[in-house]
Amino acid sequence: MRVLWTTSTLALVASTALSTAAMAQGEVNIYSSRHYDNDQVIYDEFTERTGITVNRIEGDADELIARLNAEGQNSPADIFLTVDAGRIWRADEAGLLQPIDSEVLENRIPEHLRHPDGHWFGMSQRARIIFYDKEEVENPPQTYEALADPQYEGQICIRSSSNVYNQSLMASIIAANGEEAAKDWAEGVVANMAREPQGGDTDQLRGVVSGECDIAVANTYYFLRGLDGGVDGLSGSTDMFGWVFPNQSGRGAHVNVAAMGVTANAPNKENAVQFLEFMTSDFAQSYFANQNNEYAAVPGVGLAENPASLGLFRMDDVNLSVFGENTPRAQEIFNEVGWE
Ligand SMILES: [Fe+2]
Structure with a gap:
């Protein structure tokens, strides 16, 4: 050399x-x-x-x-x-x-x-969407906002607030609805969590398979890897999942x-x-x-x-610069509402 x-x-x-x-x-x-x-x-x-x-x-x-x-x-x-x-x-x-x-x-x-x-x-591009257990959830949330609805109490698995995918999601919610509404939303999601945030996106999907959660938020490709096979705790169980591309009547999926x-x-x-x-x-x-x-x-x-x-879906076309711009505030809100 x-x-x-x-x-x-x-x-x-x-x-x-x-x-x-x-x-x-x-x-x-x-x-x-x-x-x-x-x-x-x-x-x-x-x-x-x-x-x-x-x-x-x-x-x-x-x-x-x-x-x-x-x-x-x-x-x-x-x-x-x-x-x-x-x-x-x-x-x-x-x-x-x-x-x-x-x-x-x-x-x-x-x-x-x-x-x-x-x-x-x-x-x-990667979409961050809502997956759910078809047997357990009759009316899955159709928007990110609906994840805060009390009807889903104790059902939702989503990873920690230190994760950049969630920070960007929160940043997009601040951009769409304003800081105050974003904070109310985060509070509602925390109240609906099935467990303390843990693991990566695949672990949220595994939580649905194991029955610990009924609803999971994950990037699409983690689920699709499960379809390909070889993902412990997910492959072989993908048939039990339904999914929602959120906010299709509004700004589109994040x-x-x-x-x-x-x-x-x-x-x-x-x-x-x-x-x-x-x-x-x-x-x-x-x-x-x-x-x-x-x-x-x-x-x-x-x-x-x-x-x-x-399936095809509508994507949120907010300029991605807002993710970075809103992330410091997003992190503050997560901390304020105790989203670990
Ligand atoms: Fe990833």
Whole structure:
């Protein structure tokens, strides 16, 4: 392995296995909090088409943000990828991303799924919806607001308020209904919880299977993974579930995005823009979304069989910047009402 002991690569070489030629021409370096082996197909196709090598460092989003901060101007990262709008917003607030002016990106990605000045772009959409036990729940909640209805007392499983998906959901409720109504809502949901918040989205669905809960809030792809098989405590029991895409007569179901931005100090900025543009191609969109049972960000790209089986629905098209903007208040409200 060739090692370039320049100051700019030192931190990188010391701490990771990323190619030590990362600063050379012909490469693009991605810090990614998404880790699917199948993403490699997309990276290989990009390399095939452009000759640009893709290097990836995967990690927890908050750790990658801390790392970008620590590396500062010497960071080899060109692109930061997260699986929620809240964290990419946080990275942007910290000055870690730069504006990108690209007609391709502006034309392909709908306006509400990207930063107004091109600091980040949504690449796939995930819906956070309501699942329920068909035997136990005759009138499932049709809106997020209805989760606070006393008729569901002791029935609801939803994860903790420290989870960024719930923070974004709460941020969207603040945007739709205002802070006071959002607080009343949170109080009502806490009163309806079947148990203290625990585990991830899959655990909420498992709670329905085990009978601990009758209603669960989860991102669609967690349920769809269960359909694919191999998910302990869920696969084999998916027939007992009904689901509701909430707020279909109003603003639509809450969606979040996997998003990418070009880093403030990207050493390979042009390659990074090329990569983002490639990510909006039909090929990359369908692959990126479908392999995790998500919805493409670019309109008109086909659905995979699993998400298609859930049916079509109306998505909330609030600009995702509000998730980040409202998250501090969302967290305060969660704390005020004792949503752990
Ligand atoms: Fe997730």
